[in-house]
Amino acid sequence: MGSNAIGERVSSIAASLVKHGYEILVGRNLLKQVSSDTRQHLGASRCAIITDANVAVLFANRVRKSFLSAGVESTLITIPAGEQSKTLQQAGRICDQMIAAGLDRQSFIVGLGGGMIGDISGFVAAIYHRGIPHVQIPTTLLAMVDSSIGGKTGVDTRAGKNLIGAFHQPALVIDDLDVLKTLPRRQFNQGFAEIIKHAIIADAQMFRILQSWKAGAASALQRLIQRNIQIKSRIVAKDGRDRTGQRALLNFGHTVGHAIERAGDYRKFLHGEAVSLGIVAACAISMKRAGLRPDQRAAIVDVLERFGLPTSLPPKFPRKKIFDALKFDKKFEAGKVHFIVTPRIGVAYVAKDVTLDDIRDAVKEL
Numbered sequence: 001m002g003s004n005a006i007g008e009r010v011s012s013i014a015a016s017l018v019k020h021g022y023e024i025l026v027g028r029n030l031l032k033q034v035s036s037d038t039r040q041h042l043g044a045s046r047c048a049i050i051t052d053a054n055v056a057v058l059f060a061n062r063v064r065k066s067f068l069s070a071g072v073e074s075t076l077i078t079i080p081a082g083e084q085s086k087t088l089q090q091a092g093r094i095c096d097q098m099i100a101a102g103l104d105r106q107s108f109i110v111g112l113g114g115g116m117i118g119d120i121s122g123f124v125a126a127i128y129h130r131g132i133p134h135v136q137i138p139t140t141l142l143a144m145v146d147s148s149i150g151g152k153t154g155v156d157t158r159a160g161k162n163l164i165g166a167f168h169q170p171a172l173v174i175d176d177l178d179v180l181k182t183l184p185r186r187q188f189n190q191g192f193a194e195i196i197k198h199a200i201i202a203d204a205q206m207f208r209i210l211q212s213w214k215a216g217a218a219s220a221l222q223r224l225i226q227r228n229i230q231i232k233s234r235i236v237a238k239d240g241r242d243r244t245g246q247r248a249l250l251n252f253g254h255t256v257g258h259a260i261e262r263a264g265d266y267r268k269f270l271h272g273e274a275v276s277l278g279i280v281a282a283c284a285i286s287m288k289r290a291g292l293r294p295d296q297r298a299a300i301v302d303v304l305e306r307f308g309l310p311t312s313l314p315p316k317f318p319r320k321k322i323f324d325a326l327k328f329d330k331k332f333e334a335g336k337v338h339f340i341v342t343p344r345i346g347v348a349y350v351a352k353d354v355t356l357d358d359i360r361d362a363v364k365e366l
């Protein structure tokens, strides 16, 4: 833990929990001093800043200036905003631009943006010269509490999301709360779907905090972000490469959530909104298969609604498309359904007795 004059700044103990030795800074007004933090960790003098068109106009100058003042030369690479940019072709174009700019093995990559930028910039960092350091500056709540932690990087293909990628842990993560001020409300709220998920699977006390959450206090938000970093880091540390099943707990609400996202052609619902619906479905299944009490399910629905997240599908939404999309889920390996359930808030496990019919029934009720 540390603090400085610029603002309360905490190097999260999450870093040591992930056992990869990287630091996660959470605080305010951190963009200005990006270069000193980065220098301290990397000592390199050249980098590529990869960002999207929305984020570039908001923050790229501040970050570049900070690097310039520390003598770090940066090449700004801006790609169009939106999930459509997270492709192998785009990753290739970024690599070409980096080669043209003369960036070599000694350079590093800064991913400045939401989860889309985090994933593609991390993927480029994993493959460029067989791997160079990746600094993440998440600019969405979702990216701070979820996608910037755990080292999963990648791109989408036409067949599905995140099918191509690599594990590549960041060298440093810088979470500056001030960047969230420009985030549209809907984007901000969807980050809470992952926070509520973390509470349900691992932290009953945090769930109670969320039940009485009042927007506004930056210090409370900072503590909440730190707590979520710790929860995700702890789970990831037990199962770094997603092999032993521990990491699967993070998929709570995601089996149905992913199917809903896909059924809505990735346009109708944001990821967090689809996950919110998926959590409601997972609660129905948990009542049937894991003894979740009805009042706990109701409390979960209440909290989701508190953050403006959907808890039922529009009446005309084509539910059949959700069933069709379910089979694309990676968790339906060899016909067996591994479904994450919660017997009570704060605890989750992988159930092996959930059937496709259970899932269908839960979707019908949504």
Ligand SMILES: NC(=O)c1ccc[n+]([C@@H]2O[C@H](COP(=O)([O-])OP(=O)(O)OC[C@H]3O[C@@H](n4cnc5c(N)ncnc54)[C@H](O)[C@@H]3O)[C@@H](O)[C@H]2O)c1
Pocket (backbone or CB within 6 Å): 052, 053, 054, 055, 058, 081, 082, 083, 086, 113, 114, 115, 116, 117, 119, 139, 140, 142, 143, 146, 147, 148, 149, 150, 151, 152, 153, 161, 162, 179, 180, 181, 182, 183, 184, 187, 271
């Ligand atoms: N690697 C992982 O473990 C992991 C985990 C979860 C999600 N993801 C990935 O994360 C992505 C979703 O992340 P996301 O929700 O952050 O999406 P995103 O990166 O597309 O950002 C959402 C939108 O907000 C804009 N934006 C970002 N920061 C802003 C700011 N501060 N002010 C104003 N606008 C801003 C972006 O330009 C974009 O239009 C998906 O690609 C998903 O697959 C990865």
Ligand SMILES: [Zn+2]
Pocket (backbone or CB within 6 Å): 146, 194, 254, 271, 275
């Ligand atoms: Zn998610």
